[in-house]
Amino acid sequence: MVDLRQPNAPTTEGVSGVGWQPKQIVLLLTVIAAISLTLAQFVIISRMTITSPIFLDSTVGELAVWMADQATEEAPESFLGQIAAQRLPTVGEDNIEQVLLTDMSRLLTLWTGGVAALVLLGALGLALSVRGHRWALLAALVGTNTLLYVIPPTPNTSLVTLILLGVVALGVLLLLAAQSVEKITGFVVMLALFTVAWESSKAFANLVNYNITLPAAAWEYSAYDDLDAALAGLQSGEITALLADRNALDEIMPPHPTDPDTDAATLAYPDLRHLTEVNRTRQQLGLEIEPELARRVSVATTAATAPTITDINQLQNMPLGTVAGSFVEGDFLQQDHQWVLMNFRISNDLNLPHLQSIAEALLQPARRNGPVLLLRILWGAALYTMTEALLGFVFGATLGFILGSVFAHIPMLQRSLMPYVIASQTIPIIALAPMIVIWLRDTHPILPVAVISSYLTFFPVTINTLRGLQSPDRLSLDLVHSYAASPWQTMWKLRFPAALPYIFTALKVSATASVVGAIIGELPSGVRNGLGRAILNFSSDYSLISTPKLWGAIFIAAITGIVFYVAVLLVESVVLRQQLDA
Amino acid sequence: MSDPSVIQATNLDKIYNPGTDEAVVALQDINLSVQPGEFVSLIGPSGCGKSTLLRLIANLIEPTGGALEVNGKVPSQARLDRDYGMVFQAATLYKWRTIAKNVQLPLEIMGYPRGERRRRAQQMLDMVELNEFGGHYPRQLSGGMQQRVAIARALVFEPSLLLMDEPFGALDEFTRERMNLELLRIWQQTQTTVVFVTHSIAEAVFLSGRIVVMSPRPGRISEIVEVDLPYPRDFETREDPRYFETVTAVRELLRDAHEI
Numbered sequence: 122m123v124d125l126r127q128p129n130a131p132t133t134e135g136v137s138g139v140g141w142q143p144k145q146i147v148l149l150l151t152v153i154a155a156i157s158l159t160l161a162q163f164v165i166i167s168r169m170t171i172t173s174p175i176f177l178d179s180t181v182g183e184l185a186v187w188m189a190d191q192a193t194e195e196a197p198e199s200f201l202g203q204i205a206a207q208r209l210p211t212v213g214e215d216n217i218e219q220v221l222l223t224d225m226s227r228l229l230t231l232w233t234g235g236v237a238a239l240v241l242l243g244a245l246g247l248a249l250s251v252r253g254h255r256w257a258l259l260a261a262l263v264g265t266n267t268l269l270y271v272i273p274p275t276p277n278t279s280l281v282t283l284i285l286l287g288v289v290a291l292g293v294l295l296l297l298a299a300q301s302v303e304k305i306t307g308f309v310v311m312l313a314l315f316t317v318a319w320e321s322s323k324a325f326a327n328l329v330n331y332n333i334t335l336p337a338a339a340w341e342y343s344a345y346d347d348l349d350a351a352l353a354g355l356q357s358g359e360i361t362a363l364l365a366d367r368n369a370l371d372e373i374m375p376p377h378p379t380d381p382d383t384d385a386a387t388l389a390y391p392d393l394r395h396l397t398e399v400n401r402t403r404q405q406l407g408l409e410i411e412p413e414l415a416r417r418v419s420v421a422t423t424a425a426t427a428p429t430i431t432d433i434n435q436l437q438n439m440p441l442g443t444v445a446g447s448f449v450e451g452d453f454l455q456q457d458h459q460w461v462l463m464n465f466r467i468s469n470d471l472n473l474p475h476l477q478s479i480a481e482a483l484l485q486p487a488r489r490n491g492p493v494l495l496l497r498i499l500w501g502a503a504l505y506t507m508t509e510a511l512l513g514f515v516f517g518a519t520l521g522f523i524l525g526s527v528f529a530h531i532p533m534l535q536r537s538l539m540p541y542v543i544a545s546q547t548i549p550i551i552a553l554a555p556m557i558v559i560w561l562r563d564t565h566p567i568l569p570v571a572v573i574s575s576y577l578t579f580f581p582v583t584i585n586t587l588r589g590l591q592s593p594d595r596l597s598l599d600l601v602h603s604y605a606a607s608p609w610q611t612m613w614k615l616r617f618p619a620a621l622p623y624i625f626t627a628l629k630v631s632a633t634a635s636v637v638g639a640i641i642g643e644l645p646s647g648v649r650n651g652l653g654r655a656i657l658n659f660s661s662d663y664s665l666i667s668t669p670k671l672w673g674a675i676f677i678a679a680i681t682g683i684v685f686y687v688a689v690l691l692v693e694s695v696v697l698r699q700q701l702d703a
Numbered sequence: 704m705s706d707p708s709v710i711q712a713t714n715l716d717k718i719y720n721p722g723t724d725e726a727v728v729a730l731q732d733i734n735l736s737v738q739p740g741e742f743v744s745l746i747g748p749s750g751c752g753k754s755t756l757l758r759l760i761a762n763l764i765e766p767t768g769g770a771l772e773v774n775g776k777v778p779s780q781a782r783l784d785r786d787y788g789m790v791f792q793a794a795t796l797y798k799w800r801t802i803a804k805n806v807q808l809p810l811e812i813m814g815y816p817r818g819e820r821r822r823r824a825q826q827m828l829d830m831v832e833l834n835e836f837g838g839h840y841p842r843q844l845s846g847g848m849q850q851r852v853a854i855a856r857a858l859v860f861e862p863s864l865l866l867m868d869e870p871f872g873a874l875d876e877f878t879r880e881r882m883n884l885e886l887l888r889i890w891q892q893t894q895t896t897v898v899f900v901t902h903s904i905a906e907a908v909f910l911s912g913r914i915v916v917m918s919p920r921p922g923r924i925s926e927i928v929e930v931d932l933p934y935p936r937d938f939e940t941r942e943d944p945r946y947f948e949t950v951t952a953v954r955e956l957l958r959d960a961h962e963i
Contacts, residue, residue: 596795599763603789605782606812614812618799699799699840 144297151294152244158287159265163237165280167230171222175280176229178273180481185225187485189218199494229271236264240291247298255298259309262291266313269320270480285320288313316476323473334459337410340437342454344445351442352390352421360442361426364449367419370395377427394427396420401433409461418449474669479676482669495670499655499677506651507681509567510639513574514685517631521579522624525586529616530608535587546580550638555645566648573642578631585627589620625693632685640678652678709774709864709896710737710760716768717755717922728921729755733769735915735924737898739863742890744899744907744914746953752922753900753915757868760898761789774863785813787864788857792872794849796841796856803828803837806856813860827855830889847878851885858893865890867899871906883909887936904957908932908949909940916956926956 169176176182184201191202192209205221212220239261246254265287274281292310343360345351348369355363375385377394385391399420403410414433422430430436443449470478483496524542528535554573561569593615601611643653652674659671715733720726730752737743745753758764759771762778773781781787788809796805806824815823828834831851833844841849850870857865871879883906890897901907907914911930918925930949932940940946 594795596791596793597797599761599791600789600795601808601812602763603761603782603787604809604812605785610812614808615797618797621799697799 148294148297151290151297152247155240155287155290155294156244158283158290159233159237159240159261162265162268162280162283162287163230163233165283166233169226169229171219171226175273175278176222176226179229180271180273180477180484181225181229182222183481184484185221186218189221192217192221199497201494232264233268236261236268239264255295255306258291258295258298259306262288262295262309262313265291266316269316270476273477274320274324274475281320285317288317292317319473319476323475332461333463334411334461337405337458337460339456339458340441340454342441342443342450344450345442346445348444351444352393354442355393355421355423356390359440361422361439362430362436362441363421364414364418364436364441364443364454365421366448367395367417370419370421374421377424392424393421394424396422396427396430398431399433400431403434403458405434405460411459411461412453412456414453415448418453470665471663471668474665474672478669479672483673487670495673499652499674502650502652502655502674503677503681505648506636506639506643506653506678507685509570509642509648509651510574510635510681510685512567512571513638513642514578514631514635516571517575517578517635518582518628520575521582521627521631522586524579524583526590526612528583528587529590530612542580542583545576550576550641551644554642557642558646566646569646570639570642570648570651573646574635574638577634577638581627581630581634582624585623586620589623590616592623593619622697625689625697628689629686629693632689633682636678636682636685652681707739708736708772709739709741710735710898711772711775712736712756712769713771714769715756715759715766715771717752717759717764718767721767730759730766731921731923733922733924735927737896739896740894742887742897742899742910742912744901744911745917746901746904746907746914746957747917747922748919748957749902750922751917751919753917754868755922756917757866757898757900761787761866785809785860786862787866788860788862790850790853790857790865790867790870792869794841794846794853796849796852798841800840801837802833802839802841802844802852805841805852806859809856809860815860823859824855827859828852830858830892831855831885847874847882850874850882854886854889858889858895861893863896865895865897867897869900869902872902879903879906884937886910887934891935904950904953905941908946908953909936914949914953916953918957925959928953928956 171177171182177186188201188205191199192205193214194202205217208220209217239257243254243257243261245251246257265284268284269281269288272280272284292313295306295310342364343354345354348365351360351363351365352373354360372388374388374390374393374395375383376397378398396419401414401416403413420430420433420436441454443454474482483499484494487493487495487498528539550573553576554569557572557576558569561572590612597615597619598611601615606614639651640653640656642648643651644657648654655674656671656678659667659674712733712735715730715735716728717730718726718728733756735756745756747753755764759766760773760778762773762782771778774784774786776784776786796802797808800808803821803824806827807820810820810823825834825837828837831854833848833851833855836844836848836852841852844852853870871882874882886897887910899907899910908930912934914928914930915924916926916928917923928949931945932943932949
């Protein structure tokens with residue numbers, strides 16, 4: 122062999138030394154951006170006092186206040202409460218909140234200071250090509266990213282914007298500086314960018330008005346001094362329809378359509394009709410016009426006209442009347458009518474809370490002033506759900522393996538039973554779950570949930586076991602046949618090892634499906650300790666307090682699924698290490 | 704054991720899908736006798752039934768007519784008695800087993816004790832000169848090495864008969880010639896009877912004592928050629944005039960067979 126690396130040959134270093142390459146310029150700019158953004162964060166946070174609103178609203182600030190509350194209670198149950206209570210004798214009940222707030226603000230300053238130091242260290246390491254600079258930058262990225270969960274995005278401060286930009290800069294820096302993007306770096310960077318995208322989409326949605334309207338013509342109407350005058354006008358034919366308060370009309374005229382309980386003869390205006398089922402949505406060319414007619418407003422007309430009016434859009438060109446100064450006049454007829462061309466809002470605090478609110482909800486008591494943090498309750502629920510899912514996973518995987526093996530060996534059974542196995546998956550689990558709960562009512566409450574979970578689990582395992590056991594080629598089968606191997610030996614020496622990669626693929630699908638199955642299974646089965654019940658509870662109350670809790674539960678459920686998946690992945694990497702190594 | 708033949712085929716027929724429109728006569732009226740210790744090649748164009756004949760001997764398929772005996776027994780009994788080892792076109796090593804474990808596979812199926820399995824596998828790997836690779840996995844070995852493992856696996860339980868179905872067909876010319884020498888060395892060392900299917904005339908002439916030339920549609924034996932070259936053979940054998948004569952003779956026979 123000839124050594125191509127001759128000592129005098131020009132090296133690539135010589136080429137790059139001539140001028141700056143675009144990548145290096147971007148890298149340098151990113152390094153400068155990351156350092157200045159991180160330092161700016163540190164300066165702002167270190168200058169915050171414990172009375173700054175931004176600090177008091179932050180997750181750590183609120184946590185300090187809550188810990189102070191806990192400390193003054195008798196025998197606080199939570200861990201953080203106990204820590205606070207230990208400080209109580211030395212500082213006194215009056216000062217405990219101040220002391221804890223000071224501690225927390227120092228912690229936050231220390232945190233951002235550490236992040237700034239890591240960024241400087243990483244940048245220095247990068248410049249000097251020291252190994253391990255990537256770990257410093259990675260830690261800095263995680264540290265900065267955490268701030269997004271801690272600092273409230275209050276208006277008129279640039280801090281959150283700085284943090285968002287800082288995360289992006291560090292992420293880009295890591296992707297650019299890395300020789301090759303490894304799993305961990307890639308994962309952390311993507312996670313960080315996800316949080317940035319989340320918060321930015323909120324900021325963006327607040328800035329952009331998704332409500333695009335055109336002015337629409339208001340309705341012509343005559344205003345009467347009082348209701349009696351208006352009704353007289355209606356009777357005389359001056360106006361065709363009267364818009365008035367529902368309650369006022371209720372007492373004095375029969376409704377349309379007719380109500381058998383009402384005796385028209387006893388009412389003051391038996392020949393007028395109060396339209397109770399008229400369509401209240403105003404439309405033009407299929408698009409809505411705002412405002413729509415409020416529920417408390419009714420339309421009155423004569424008995425003869427009543428059947429012809431089904432929609433308030435028909436009233437537009439009729440002589441209309443109302444009572445001057447009434448709710449109808451102020452809230453509907455005199456309003457600016459707008460033709461809504463486009464109206465949607467993708468993120469408000471109700472459907473997409475800030476990450477900070479979610480983190481805060483997790484770190485606060487599950488019930489108002491309760492002793493136990495939501496995170497701990499959800500953690501317990503996740504463990505419970507995981508138990509159910511594990512049981513369901515084991516049931517389902519075993520059943521799936523047995524079915525797959527039987528089908529692989531008896532083609533007649535495969536042909537005749539496979540359609541039912543497939544059909545079983547087309548039945549919505551949500552419909553079947555209550556039945557399973559009723560059948561297994563008298564057993565342990567966890568059993569029906571496990572069965573429901575296994576219902577989702579067994580299918581992929583069946584299909585892939587079957588496929589895997591049939592995967593050996595003709596020659597591999599001929600080989601064991603030539604050794605006169607028994608069917609049992611063929612199964613364990615050839616078919617099963619060949620099927621393992623297929624089975625593990627199915628197990629990975631099933632692992633996440635089993636968690637979904639367990640959560641769905643909890644809903645009808647009255648299991649109170651699991652994540653399903655927690656999600657149900659929080660979603661039933663859709664408010665600014667409950668939504669972050671719901672999101673918290675969603676995240677915990679997702680993490681539970683991931684934990685399960687990773688567990689299967691680990692087992693796979695041990696069992697199939699020979700086949701997975703490239 | 705009045706009949707000393709390892710393989711005795713008499714008026715052997717094989718029809719695929721008999722009794723249907725798609726019926727194909729793969730082999731017709733095959734008469735062949737192979738003696739112990741012989742190296743016999745089956746050669747012929749594709750579709751001449753040479754692989755079918757080998758699979759009949761191995762009892763991987765059943766004949767439709769005639770008689771076939773392997774070691775004086777019906778083929779199914781010979782298979783159950785593990786009378787033969789087989790090497791296929793592909794090495795068919797099990798990728799989840801190490802090389803040593805792959806060689807031990809037949810012994811495991813036959814219920815040999817662990818120590819004996821290890822000893823024999825090591826001995827076989829020594830023979831095919833792969834003793835350092837026992838702990839490797841198949842994907843770490845080249846095609847030629849994999850095929851040598853397959854030969855070691857076929858011989859590990861010391862069968863009296865080795866059936867080889869175009870074992871070197873997928874290898875390049877150089878590797879193939881080296882493998883041919885290797886095979887002759889192993890054959891002489893183990894005293895096994897070999898039935899070798901190939902579509903290479905040079906390979907058949909170089910290896911065999913007798914060459915069974917087959918012709919297609921329907922598959923039958925057109926001629927059996929005796930190779931007049933002394934064993935042991937080496938690189939110089941390929942330069943022997945008798946080698947060229949035999950190659951030419953077989954080529955002409957094959958051409959004749961094809962023109963029919």
